[in-house]
Amino acid sequence: MRARSRLRAGDALAVGTVGLRARRVRSTLSALGIAIAIAALVAVLGVAESSKQQLLDELGRQGNLLTVATGQTFDGRPTPLPITAQTMIARIPPVLATTAVGNVDGATVRRTDRIPPQNTNGINVLAAQASLPDTLSARILRGSYFGPLAERYPETVLGYSAAQSLGIDRLTEQTQVFIAGRYFTVVGVLDQVGIAPEIDTAALISFGVADQLFGLGGVPTRIYVRVDPDHVPAVAAVLGPTASPQNARDVQVQRPSDVLLARIKAKDAFVGLFLGLGAIALLVAGVGIANIMVISVLERRAEIGLRRALGARRRDVAAQFLLESALLAVIGGVAGIGLGVLATVVAAHTAGNPVAIPPQAPLAGLVAALLVGALAGLYPAARASRLPPADALRTL
Numbered sequence: 037m038r039a040r041s042r043l044r045a046g047d048a049l050a051v052g053t054v055g056l057r058a059r060r061v062r063s064t065l066s067a068l069g070i071a072i073a074i075a076a077l078v079a080v081l082g083v084a085e086s087s088k089q090q091l092l093d094e095l096g097r098q099g100n101l102l103t104v105a106t107g108q109t110f111d112g113r114p115t116p117l118p119i120t121a122q123t124m125i126a127r128i129p130p131v132l133a134t135t136a137v138g139n140v141d142g143a144t145v146r147r148t149d150r151i152p153p154q155n156t157n158g159i160n161v162l163a164a165q166a167s168l169p170d171t172l173s174a175r176i177l178r179g180s181y182f183g184p185l186a187e188r189y190p191e192t193v194l195g196y197s198a199a200q201s202l203g204i205d206r207l208t209e210q211t212q213v214f215i216a217g218r219y220f221t222v223v224g225v226l227d228q229v230g231i232a233p234e235i236d237t238a239a240l241i242s243f244g245v246a247d248q249l250f251g252l253g254g255v256p257t258r259i260y261v262r263v264d265p266d267h268v269p270a271v272a273a274v275l276g277p278t279a280s281p282q283n284a285r286d287v288q289v290q291r292p293s294d295v296l297l298a299r300i301k302a303k304d305a306f307v308g309l310f311l312g313l314g315a316i317a318l319l320v321a322g323v324g325i326a327n328i329m330v331i332s333v334l335e336r337r338a339e340i341g342l343r344r345a346l347g348a349r350r351r352d353v354a355a356q357f358l359l360e361s362a363l364l365a366v367i368g369g370v371a372g373i374g375l376g377v378l379a380t381v382v383a384a385h386t387a388g389n390p391v392a393i394p395p396q397a398p399l400a401g402l403v404a405a406l407l408v409g410a411l412a413g414l415y416p417a418a419r420a421s422r423l424p425p426a427d428a429l430r431t432l
Contacts, residue, residue: 070321075372078398080311085393101261104125138252164193178199194239330416333416
């Protein structure tokens with residue numbers, strides 16, 4: 037019958053921590069490498085999941101939004117829709133709400149009239165209706181949206197990116213921008229509208245002012261349509277003929293939530309890349325532990341020889357160093373999980389996303405740390421177990 041090891045689990049744990057307790061600075065630095073790698077892996081998964089959750093929440097809210105537009109002219113300007121398009125679309129029974137914007141061709145937006153006309157920062161001028169914030173679920177970041185006076189007086193609401201480009205971070209009664217040769221009072225700034233990025237880079241004015249000053253004639257170039265979620269495909273199929281019966285083939289009906297799906301796929305691709313980099317960092321940390329353990333074996337040859345002379349078997353010595361390496365990695369893994377979770381929480385709150393950490397991320401991090409520690413300790417443990425007791429004792 038095969039004899040059982042005389043090294044009990046409690047004794048093995050006590051012996052395995054001798055090296056860690058005796059060389060605390062070295063052990064801390066070795067564990068730190070594992071901690072950083074595990075923290076990176078957990079943080080990448082956590083931050084990506086939090087961002088993905090935010091996109092999925094937005095996808096759920098915006099999945100019933102459709103946009104109607106026609107193509108572009110040769111110079112890249114949007115082609116107008118029929119002036120009756122919005123009225124006809126609003127009559128479709130499952131349509132809940134509509135709002136339209138009209139592109140004001142040739143209008144530039146500058147901070148003052150002293151800035152050269154070519155420095156437009158890519159900001160467009162769009163005529164917009166009062167229903168735009170409700171239909172697009174757009175939030176007012178500063179100030180307010182158009183009031184009743186906006187149809188007669190030069191007021192503008194800036195998109196998020198447009199306000200940043202113009203350097204407007206706060207509003208006063210004197211805050212103005214120079215639009216197409218005339219100063220407009222900035223009454224509000226919109227928060228980011230992820231579902232309609234063209235709004236972010238625009239200066240919005242009312243249709244009334246656009247008609248008076250620029251001769252727009254109330255003609256829209258894009259219509260946003262909120263639909264009963266259960267009838268989105270059916271409504272999408274009839275929007276073209278409804279908006280422009282004479283040129284239905286030229287009408288483009290899009291579902292902006294498809295952009296969110298593309299962004300989710302892009303984030304998943306980047307997560308794979310960062311996980312690969314984190315795995316490389318973990319491998320480097322494992323090599324560091326293996327190096328430290330080899331040095332530890334050389335420094336503790338006398339201890340190994342004495343233990344062998346007192347009756348310890350090879351597998352007992354191997355178990356001691358293997359356990360020491362695994363414990364070192366696990367300590368670093370636990371610290372790394374804590375750091376990764378903290379980084380995820382901070383990043384999610386900073387970005388305004390919900391905190392979402394995949395349950396498997398901490399477990400996978402701990403398993404990865406244990407596996408790396410065990411693999412890193414295999415060679416040092418085998419080397420320690422093969423030391424002849426007589427040769428090891430000569431170092432005393």
